[in-house]
Amino acid sequence: MDMPVTEDFEPLMKRLGEIELYHDGEDWVEAESVWKRPLRPQAFPYTTFDSVTQSTLFNYSSLTMNRTLTALYEQDFLYLPAASDTIIQDLKAAYTTPLRTLANQLIAPLEEKVLGNLQHQVNVGGGWNKELFKCFLAEKLEPRGEAVHDSLSLIQSASDPQLMLKLLLMQHAVDFLPESSHMARFAKGDYGDAQSAVFRVLLDEFGYGKHATKHSTLFKATLKSIGMLDNSHAYWNFYLTSSLLNNNYFHKLTRSPECFFEYVGAITYAENSFGPYCGSVRNLLLQHFPDVDARYYTEHVHIDDFHGSMTLNEILLPLAERYGPSVYPEFVRGIEMSCLLQQIMEDDLCAQITWMNKRPLYRQLAMDIKHRVLENIENIPVAHLNEPKGELSVPHVHDGDEFCIVDEGLLRFCHGPDCFSDLSPGECVVIAKNRLHGALVLSEFCKYRILSIGDYRHYATYSL
Structure with missing residues (x-):
């Protein structure tokens, strides 16, 4: 309900x-x-x-x-x-x-x-039985060789792969630093063998009580080895919407015991797909950061193969045998939601990488359309800002394309983490729809305008 x-x-x-x-x-x-x-x-x-x-x-x-x-x-x-x-x-x-x-x-x-609305999109009908579910599961978990992730390809081909890899690790940090804390909620209670299997997965994630081998400790070592902060949510301002959304889905499930079987489906799929992905991330890190401590990702190539088998063979399948066909739709719902959220994260990350990588192009685009935009300014919603030195605009997004132009002072425009353009009077930038950005005033004061142009293609003769 x-x-x-x-x-x-x-x-x-x-x-x-x-x-x-x-x-x-x-x-x-x-x-x-x-x-x-x-x-x-x-x-x-x-x-x-x-x-x-x-x-x-x-x-x-x-x-x-x-x-x-x-x-x-x-x-x-x-x-x-x-x-x-x-x-x-x-x-x-x-x-x-x-x-x-x-x-x-x-x-x-x-x-x-x-x-x-997202959960309502995943419509799972009745009529499931053991054989149908086994076929569905085999199709979803079937190894397909070396999976190709568009985001990793974009990082590899970016003008600054190190910068984009840091963006990627920031997205991982929302979950990896308090790793498996969601799952700990389902370690409580009394529900038999499956509970013990959940707890064993949790123990693995927590390094079997040894802080040096706790997975979040390994991830912190990765961050520190490439010059990043390792305290939880240091990069809160740069978490993409989709990274938070996926994290929130698992929060919701683990706060809701009635969603336990959906969670089992979701975590089984996640554990079975995460290991190969970690191998790809590790290889990319080692290529671009020769001194990186990549133990976190190396560990997960191995351990998630084990966890994938455990969640499948010691949690999901025994629960299906124990409770029968009524649990299959919940398993399917969790698997499909996990798939959907992974694709949403991939799309969002690809768009952010592209936006950051095309930083000079969006500046040039703004200069190219500047005359036409300002000529039509009476028909465009405009925000006039006059801010003092040090005023920080926390990274956020807009629902349409925006045109930012500085009238007085110096503005540091943020396209993403460590990705800036300093704008002087008369200089401008197009802010892409839905892309994370912010600003910082560098002069004693700065007057600038944000024009809600909706779609930059109304003013441009080309597309980015």
Whole structure:
């Protein structure tokens, strides 16, 4: 049964936006606080918060709601900094009863808005039996040689592969740093042999109690070896909508015991597909970062083959034998949702890589259409901004193409992590629809305009 969307949703979001943890930070990355989660609450009054559809997956409202969901889900994850003289006060500020109450009120309507339409797309009929399911499963899990990922091909051919690899690892970080913390929710309770198998997978992920071999420790070593920060959510501002969406799906399932069998389908597919992918990422990292510590990805080439077999043969199939045909549609639903979300992540990442890689082209495009855009300015929605030095615009997206032009001062335009264009008076850039970007004022003040042009092709004689 779908949870009805509360009529108090927007007032609740307003209350959430008043909490300092969710205010904009002072830098592109968060090197200090392990609890800071910028949500751009100043934009809440102008955000529709409509339910996400296939055509609005990467819109601003979707990004904001996915950010919010991840932040609220993690109210039951413990994060601690490496050191603090005020740790007790810090914890009491980051985790509060009023915030947990607010999270409980917001999570259900946010889940429905963010995931409802997508889950409704996965229609699984009845009539499943053991043989039909075995055929379906064999088709889904059949090895197809070396899988080709368009995003990895784009990284390989990019003008700066190292930059794009760092973008990729940022997307992994949303899940890999608190790795398997979702799954830990299903280690609780009492449900027989399958519970023990789930716990064994969890033990593997946690290095069998040895912190040095915990998978998140290995991932931190990968990050540090190529000069990246390793504290959880240091790169919060650069998580793509789809990375958050996939993470939120597993949060939702593991917070909902009634979705256990859907989770089993989803995690079985994920574990069986992740190992080969990790091998491809490892090879790419070693090619472009000779000194990288790639143990995380090397470990997962091996361990996910084992976990894939375990989730299939010790969890999914025994549960099917135990409970019969009624569980098959739930398994299928989880598998299909996992497939769908993987494709959405691939599409989103490919688009972001392309946007960043074409940074000079979008600047040149802006200069080429500048005259035609400004000539039509009376018919275009315009935001006039006058901001002081150091003013940071947290990375976000727009629902259509935008035209940014500086009138006075110096603006550092951010196309993505460590991917900037410094714009002086008269200089401009086209901001691609749905692509993550931000800005930072470098001069004492900066006056600039954002024009909502809808589709740049209305003004250009060519396409990028």
